[in-house]
Amino acid sequence: MSETTPETPEGQAPPANEWKPPASQEDLDRIITERLTRERSKYSDYEDLKAKEAEYNEYLESQKTDEQRRQEEAEKANTEREQERKEAADAKAELARTRAALKYKLTEEDLELLQFVPAEQVEETAEKISKRLTREVTPDFDGGHRTPPPATPSMNNIIRQATGRG
Incomplete structure (x- = not known):
């Protein structure tokens, strides 16, 4: 396979605007400084725009009648x-x-x-929660009326009793 090269007519050099990495730190600093200068120039009139906006807002405020100002103040107070x-x-x-x-x-x-819970129902709801938490839990299905069967002895206890050791 052959290496691919940019297609240029024979005898001509590749375009000059091709990117080349900076050779030194000074070159890199120069490139960054140029880029920052270009970017800052885009927003150089920002302060002027802010000043014009302030002037326009003052103009609009001066055009309002006293009634409009009072109405806006009343709306703000109501809010x-x-x-x-x-x-x-x-x-x-x-x-x-x-x-x-x-x-x-x-x-x-x-x-x-x-x-x-809405404020009007808080007391009632808290009482219901409290009652549910303090309700007695029944031990089984019959409400504890029957007595549980006696505990069955373990096999070790049975052997000890049979041999007379226990």
């Missing part, structure tokens, strides 16, 4: 008030869960069960 109400309701619900857990002596794992 903040609603957020505070929601946070207060969440805090009340968490307090109700904690109180119910303490009242019915529930563990942290049991408290996790109350996490998604």
